[in-house]
Amino acid sequence: MKTSEIEGQIKSLKKQEAEKINEVRTLANSDQSDVADVQAGMKEVEELRSQLANAKKELETVQRAKELLDDEAKTEEKKESEDMKISPNQEQETAEVRDFITYLKTGEKRDNGMTTVDAGVVIPKEILNVQKVPTDNRNLASLVNRVMVSSGMGTLPILQKNTARLTTAEERAENPEITKAILKNVDYKALTYRGALPLSMEMIQDAPNLKELLNTYVQEAKELTEQYQIGQVLQTATPVKAGSADELKTAYNTGLANYNRQWVVTESFYNAIDLLKDANGRYLLQDSISSATGKSLFGANVTVVSDDVLGGGAKGFVGDPKAFVLEALRSDVSVEWDHNENYEHILAVALRADFKPADTNAGKFVSFGETGK
Incomplete structure (x- = not known):
């Protein structure tokens, strides 16, 4: 030919x-x-x-x-x-x-x-893998369910926690609960998240370590995008107000026994509970080698994020983030040259993904310092 x-x-x-x-x-x-x-x-x-x-x-x-x-x-x-x-x-x-x-x-x-x-x-994946950025334990993307999807929009089946028990043959005939499906369909539509990197064409032409430089900026931009979008989803959990340590315990103890419970809290929330003591004068936060913060609350690991990730103030999610949040990732990170307000060529980065609540029974969103439910 x-x-x-x-x-x-x-x-x-x-x-x-x-x-x-x-x-x-x-x-x-x-x-x-x-x-x-x-x-x-x-x-x-x-x-x-x-x-x-x-x-x-x-x-x-x-x-x-x-x-x-x-x-x-x-x-x-x-x-x-x-x-x-x-x-x-x-x-x-x-x-x-x-x-x-x-x-x-x-x-x-x-x-x-x-x-x-x-x-x-x-x-190219070779460039993104050139420099392994240390995994930040505070990055919420490591806690949720991330699924690669092949189309811009569609439906994903999500397996929810099973509440039906096994029965004998005689009991099964009278137990309609055993036939209930525990699959939930979650609709997604991949949105394009864009941002500008502080790199001009002139800077790139003279950069001696271009691959490492680009990789660092792209990873940071991607992780920040995921952090705030996941935070938006966590805020949709069932709202609970807690004005005391006892009310925090109630939020943790009830309705979440079937899930892998942990806390995702703001800095303000963490500071507030870090000052709390029980009736014996012991601090509620205990040491934990498996937690990113080195602390646990009521036996569950604690992850701390910036206040604005969860809407500001002393707010926190308690439950299973992996069951609660679905990240549908459509494509790899891409870049393109664009013009800024000074008519300069700047590098823009784009990520196509969608973030949805999956198993909405898997968590609660707690406002600490407020009374009532």
Whole structure:
């Protein structure tokens, strides 16, 4: 096949992909559309992308074949390759990273190896893994149920806590509870969260450690986005007011026995309970080697977040965050060049995800210092 024919095929597939994406977006934004139609459209988009990727690989193969070295050079290249033990996958990953770095420095998108989404470019996994950012124990994303999804919107089945017990054959005939389903369908629609990184094209062109620099900023932006969105979901739990240590105990002791209970509290909440003592003069907060804060409350681990993550004030979630919160993650982190108010090229980052309450019986949202329920 001629190079021009493959290039024509790639151009046609790109056009079809763009048209289909616009069509699916229109369906997703329409109140009259059906989820099944959107899902079918997304499958067509994925199929077009698969065909496009295959066509690009074919073009790369043909181009490489046209640039074959003479026998002596090929022998030397083969020897060097064997010494370095570079696999085909590693070569492809290196090409992807190389094209991505070129995009960052010039704004030029290349067709070979680079993954694009909308107007942006997906960051290669090699770059995101270059620098392992230490896991922050206060990061709520580590506490919830994160699920990778293949479409922008849909439904996920969530297994809720089972309350039905096993019975004898005679009892089962009279026990309708045993037949009740414990699956709950949670609808999601991936939203695009965007933000600007404080990096200009000029800064990136001169940066000696570009991969590490980009990785650090992207990880921080992603974690902060998840932190505040998860905090919004936790605030939807059943509200409880507690004005004393006894009322805190009641909130913890009742209705949550079937769950893996823990506390997610604001700094103000933590400070308030850190001053509380029981009737014997002992502080309510006890030492715990398994807790991020080194403390436990009524035997459950305590995670402390900024006040504004949970709406401000002495607020806290008690229950099982993993059962309560579902994070539907649609795509990897992508970046694109944008203009700021000074008409400078700045790097923007985007994350597609949705955050939903799953098992709403799995927690309570406590306002400490307030009386009444």
